[in-house]
Amino acid sequence: MQYIYRYFTLSHGFARKVKKFARDGPEQLLVIADFDRTLTPYYKPRRGPKAPLEQESSSHGLLMSSSVVHPQVRVGERELFARFYPVEMSPVLSESEKLPFMEQWYDKAHGLLVEHALTKAQVKEAVELGGLTFRPGFHSLLKLLETREVPTLVFSAGIYDVIHAALEKEFKAERKRNGDASSGQQTYTPGNVHVVSNMMRFDAQGRLQGFDGTTIHSLNKSARVLLDSPFWKKGQLEKRHNVLLLGDSRGDVRMAEGLKTDEIIRVGFLNVHVEEALEEYLELYDVVLTHDASLASVEMLIEQFAAASAKEEAH
Incomplete structure (x- = not known):
């Protein structure tokens, strides 16, 4: 596993950002994370030491390739x-x-689903049958963000209904793995997590009619679509001026555009084409993690913010 950190050697920009995040603590922090190939890995876990690498499904792919x-x-x-x-x-x-x-691509893909009368029940069944995995360190990171009460926006060009169901499935499974077999709970995804993505619109019979709003794809993701959302207003997120952004594409660096922020630390996952794209990613992101890295370093960064803030308060 290789970690590549980029420090702005002329302005000391990254070091300055880290100091501010640490000084302000989790109370001023907002996390905006892409979903496909950021919270999920680029490759599925190997089935054996000699097994070939298989690319992990996207939220679109999980649904559209389902039986x-x-x-x-x-x-x-x-x-x-x-x-x-x-x-x-x-x-x-x-x-x-x-x-x-x-x-x-998006117009044709969404058109296929409408044309062939996808139903809400099929979406749920596809997620239940699918084997979507999450990047190593996912649960530890999300638990930390929940404990620290950090609003976490999962901002994706995928499909809201698939992502929401996949998160519910994964958090429910994690509860079970940890020995919590409670079944009466209505939702399992932590309350600080909110998904913003392409949301399906169904008729009264549960048949897909289309998608709400402007289509979000990898090249037009910006936070302007967040500002009118109930989650944004209810959480008073405009008061959080430090943004930790997690993405894997060139377009993901713009996910915080439209927000009034003091600082943004951008963490990029460069999963493939490392040699060809590394120099460009080092220009786009403050931190670049290569070769399907885990989320452990992101968790360490947030722990650093929290520890420094607590130390400062103690003095």
Whole structure:
């Protein structure tokens, strides 16, 4: 596992940011995290030492490749992925060159689901049957954020309904792994966690009619869509001026655009094309973690903020 930290040697920007985050403590902290290939890994855990690496599903891929959806959806998903994913991940194409392809990809993918009458029950079943995994360190990090009462926005270009169900499934399973077999609970995802993503719109019979609002894709993710959300207003998040941003794409660095922030620390997961893209990622992110790294270093960073703040209060 390799960690690459980028310090702004001329302005000492990163060191200054860390000092401010530590001085202000968790009370001023807001976490904005991408979902696919940030909170989840790029590759599935190996089934054995000699087993080949398998790419982890995205929230779109989990649903559209599931056995519960219409066969034509699965065929269409494979064709769309083969055509558009290399464009999204290309280290040589500019964002303006990628943009029309991303718009086509999302329009066609969402259109397939509507055309073949996806139901709300199928979404739930697809998540239950799917084996979506989370990046090592996920539960430890999320537990820390819950304990410290840090609002955590999972901001994704995926599908809200899939992500919400996947989080519920994972947190419920973690409770069971820890010996808590309580079944009467309505929700398992911590109350400080909120998902912002492409939300499905169903009719009274539970059939998909479309998606609400402007489509969020990897190149147009900015926090402007957060400002009118009930979670934002209820949590008075405008009072939190230090943002810890976690992402894996070039577009993810803009997830906090539109917020009134004092400082943003950007942590980037560079999962593939490391040699080709490392220099660019070091320009975009304050910290770059390569080769499907765990979330442990993010947890350590937050612990550092909390410990320094507590020490300062003690004096």
